[in-house]
Amino acid sequence: xxxxxxxxxxxxxxxxxxxxxxxxxxxxxxxxxxxxxxxxxxxxxxxxxxxxxxxxxxxxxxxxxxxxxxxxxxxxxxxxxxxxxxxxxxxxxxxxxxxxxxxxxxxxxxxxxxxxxxxxxxxxxxxxxxxxxxxxxxxxxxxxxxxxxxxxxxxxxxxxxxxxxxxxxxxxxxxxxxxxxxxxxxxxxxxxxxxxxxxxxxxxxxxxxxxxxxxxxxxxxxxxxxxxx
Numbered sequence: 001x002x003x004x005x006x007x008x009x010x011x012x013x014x015x016x017x018x019x020x021x022x023x024x025x026x027x028x029x030x031x032x033x034x035x036x037x038x039x040x041x042x043x044x045x046x047x048x049x050x051x052x053x054x055x056x057x058x059x060x061x062x063x064x065x066x067x068x069x070x071x072x073x074x075x076x077x078x079x080x081x082x083x084x085x086x087x088x089x090x091x092x093x094x095x096x097x098x099x100x101x102x103x104x105x106x107x108x109x110x111x112x113x114x115x116x117x118x119x120x121x122x123x124x125x126x127x128x129x130x131x132x133x134x135x136x137x138x139x140x141x142x143x144x145x146x147x148x149x150x151x152x153x154x155x156x157x158x159x160x161x162x163x164x165x166x167x168x169x170x171x172x173x174x175x176x177x178x179x180x181x182x183x184x185x186x187x188x189x190x191x192x193x194x195x196x197x198x199x200x201x202x203x204x205x206x207x208x209x210x211x212x213x214x215x216x217x218x219x220x221x222x223x224x225x226x227x228x229x
Contacts, residue, residue: 039206046173050214053169057162057221064159067152071159072222074140076131080223083127084215090120091212098205101188101198110188110201114181117208121178128171135160166218173211180204 061068097113139147140160148156184200187193193201 036202036206039203043206043210046210050166050169053162053166054217054221057166060158060162061225064155067155068159070152071148071156071163072225074135074138075163075223076134077223079127079131080219083124084219086120086124086127087212087215090117090124091209093117093120094205094208098198098201101193101201102195104194107189107191107193110193111185114185114188114201118178118181118185121174121181125171125174128167132164135164163222166222170211170214170218173214177204177208177211181208 093113093116097110097117100110100113135141139145141164142157142161146157146160147153181204184204187200
C-alpha cells in the first residue's frame, strides 16, 4: 500500500473514532455540512412563521394607519433602541465564541464569549419585562381590561395584540437559545470543542444571529415607522 493510501486510511480511521462523529456520517466535515444545512432549513421555516405575523402587521397598518401611529407612541423608543444595541452586541460575542471554538482557543475563552452572549440576551429579556410591566400598568394588554383613549379604544387592541405576539414569540426564541447555549457552554468548559469539531457552537451561532436579525426588523416596524414620538 502506498504512503498516500496509508495516510488516507489513518485519517479516515481517526475521524471514525472521534466521539462526536455519528455513525451515519463518514467524516466530521460531512457532519458539519449536514448540520448547517439542517439549521438553514429550520431557519427558512422560522422565516415563514414570522412572515405571517409581519404580513398581518403590514396589512392592518395599511388599513388603520392613524390607530397604529397613536398606539406605537406608547412604546418606549429609548428602551427599544437600547435593546437593539444590546442584541447587536450579543451577535458580536456569539461570533467571537464561534471563532474561538474554530481556532481551538482555551476552553475558558470559549466559555467567556458564550456566557457574555447569554448575559446580553438576559439583559435584553430584562428590559422586555420592564416594557411589558409598563403595558400591564397602563392597561394596554388586549383583553377585558384594555384601556385606550378614543377614538381608537377598540382598534388599538389590534396593534398591541401584534406587539405582544411578535415580541413574545421573539423572546421565547431567545429563552430557548440561552438555555441551549448554557449546555454548549458547559461542554465548552469540558474542552470538547476545537478545530476538528465545533458543530454545536457553529449551529448555535446561526440560530442566534437569526434571532437578532428578526429584532432588527421588529424594532423599526413596531417602534419607529409612523410613530409620533
